[in-house]
Amino acid sequence: MENFDRKIPYNKLPLLPPNQDVENNPVILKRLVLASRALATVNGNLNRLPNPLMLINTLALQEAKTSTEIENIFTTEDELYKAISDTYKETNVNPATKEVLKYREALWAGYKELQENQTIDTNLITRIFNQIKETKSGYRPPQSQVVIKRGESEFRSGEIIYTPPIGEGLIETLMDNLVEYLNDDEKYPIDPLLKMCIAHYQFEAIHPFQDGNGRTGRILNLLYLFSKGLLSQPILYMSKFIILNKEDYYFKLGAVTQRNSWESWIEFMLEATEKTSLLTNTRINEILLQMESTLEYAKGKIKWYNKEVNEAIFGQPYIKPSLIGEIIGKTSRTTLTKYMNELVNYKILTPRKDGVEVFYINEDLIRILEGH
Known part of the structure; x- marks a missing residue:
């Protein structure tokens, strides 16, 4: 990994599971206990609401807004609240607000589909992406020279920080492996929260679509927790923690790629889950x-x-x-x-x-x- 070059496609991205024993790492285990406990409290609290689906227009909207802000798409609360009222007409909505609404719709469409099918597969992931981006396209084509650059507002803006894998059939192979890892608990028996952390890195590293990968990946986190019974609804305001710790988030993602540093990444994601659960509980209460x-x-x-x-x-x-x-x-x-x-x-x-x-x-x- 010492000769890792950010400008060369990372075609040697290893398949899951990671080559480290993360389950028995004492630092990770301590964080896992705290995150699991906080998440369980959210789930219990959701059931106290007279109509849990009310959160579709409240907490889910906040998550959608913040998740799109991570991609530097900004709208105001005022615009959003008007857009979701019962007189919502798409023609009156500005592009940034529309992006947020598409995120929310994609999250809830995925939730409804999972209630029926119980399985996260590559078709479901592609449909989430399609809804976010209003497109019918699938994975990015093998010849696309996609690079990830620092944002406009960041230090050394425009600098290439990562080049995802490209090549015939490579994205398909990596995504099939990712989905198998998420679903096959006999072959990969690991705590679902740890799986979510690991799979989130892998999805962002594969970067399977031309655009919208960050938002698709964050929706995938919530749907996976729902599919494993850790959340009765995909309501967790995780993007708030990520945007407050955006530099750390990208630095620790990069550390897995460059130095195989799984511990700091999983710690970060478990802390995000714990703090987010506590925040979500406060909001519900x-x-x-x-x-x-x-x-x-x-x-x-x-x-x-x-x-x-x-x-x-x-x-x-x-x-x-x-x-x-x-x-x-x-x-x-x-x-x-x-x-x-x-x-x-x-x-x-x-x-x-x-x-x-x-x-x-x-x-x-x-x-x-x-x-x-």
Whole structure:
């Protein structure tokens, strides 16, 4: 590995499993215990939510936003919340927001597919990529001279930091091995959290697609944890930790490639899992407490307010009157306007005009999601 050249395709990328006994490494084992315990707490907490799928528009959206920021695609919370409200029209959405929404849709499409098929295969991975990039293409062709460069904002920007493998059938061989490693627990009996860490490195090193590999790889992490029963839903805000430790993330990825340094990489990913689980738990606890407080307060002030309405306004940050109307069975514009005014008067929702549209914002939920 001493003569590793970042500008030459890494065609000697070893197949999995790694040639190191990571399972019996005391440093890794200590981290594994902490990460497993924190992850188990998240899973228990998910089941306390009245409607766990509400997180599709809350925590999953935060994960999608931060994951796309890692790729230097930025949008605002305001744009996102408007886009996921029930008046979402694709033509009104800016390109960066669209990228975030595609990430979220790809995550949930993969989740639904896994619920039926129970297996992560190369077709599923390709479909996730296709949805993120709105393309029908598969693996990058063998002649493509793809290189990974430092980002614009980084020191020595534009410098080549890695060249993934190229060649006839090579990506197919590496990806088949990766999928076999993930699925065959008899041949590769190793803790699923350790497998996730190892497989994430391998996927990023293979870099099977022309673009969107980072986002596809991060979705794959969540779906794998779900497939192994470690998460009842693919909700884990892992990108937040990665973006806060972005330099470390790329440095430790590179250390595996250049020096076969698995310990520091697996440690990093296990710490990411642990800290992310703790953060996700905090968010869920805060949402549950706020839901309870709002329900109790609103029921004392508004006679038609009920548990279902309360769940709806905590299901997404920006609410349209029609959503409330569907729940309470009222469709008259006059009646709905009156009801929305009541929610505003008691400071449960805040109106915000956007052109001809009026959005009603749950500021308590936004405060929690944005960590204020």
